[in-house]
Amino acid sequence: MLFFGAVMAPLVFIKLPLETAGPFIRAAFPWYYAFIIASSALAALGFFLRGQALSAVVALLLVAVTVWLWVWFLPHLDVLRTAGDTLGFKRGHRLSVYVNGAELLAALVLLLRTAV
Template identity: 40%
Template sequence: MQNAPALVALYALALLLGGMVFFAAVTTPVAFRRLEREQARHYIRGVFPIYYLWVFATSAIAALALLPRDGQAAAVMAACALLAVWMRQGVMLRIRAADEAGDQATFKRLHRLSVIVNLVQMVMAAGVLAAL
C-alpha cells in the first residue's frame, strides 16, 4: 500500500475542492434566491462555521497525507487549513459583529476579504490536486 497516502491526499483534495465549489456555486446562491433575505443570511451564518471546519479538516488531511511524498504541497495544504481556522475564528466573527452593528463599510470590506481568501484556498487546492 505504498500509494495509500497519495490516494488519501487525492480524495481529501477532491472533497475539499468539490465542497468549496458546491458551496460557492450552489448553496449560497440558492439560499438567497429561494429564501427571504433575512432567512438566507441566518442560514448562511449557520453554515459558515461548518463550512470552515470542512475546509480545515480536508486541508489538514491532505497536508498530512502529502507530507511523506511532497513537503511543498503539504505546506500549501497546511496553509490552506490555517487560513480556514483564521477565517472561522477571526474574520467570520468580525463580519457577524459588523453586520449586527450595522457597520456596512466594515462588513463589505471583511466580506470581500473572505471571498478573496476563499478563492485563494480554491486555487491552492486546485494547484496541488493538478500536481498530483
C-alpha cells in the same frame, strides 16, 4: 468548496427570504470551515508521507487560513453586521470572497499536482 461558493450560497439567497438566508448561511460556515480544515489537514499528512513538502506546506496554509477565517474573521464580520457598519461589512465580505477564492485556487492546484 466550489459548490458552496458557486451554487449553494447564491441559491440560498435567491430561494429564501433575506431574513432566513443570512442566518442560514452564517450557520453553514462553521461546517464548511470544519470540512476544509479536516480535509486540508488530511491532505497535508498525505503529502508529507509522500515526501511532497511544498504541497504539504500549502495544505497546512489552507488549514491556518481557514482557522483564522473561522475563529477571528467570521466573528469580526458578525460584529460589523450587528453594529450596522454596512461599508465595513461589505469590505470584509469582499475580502472573505477573495480569501475563499484563493483557497479554492490553491486546493485546485494541489489536486492538479497530485493528478499529474
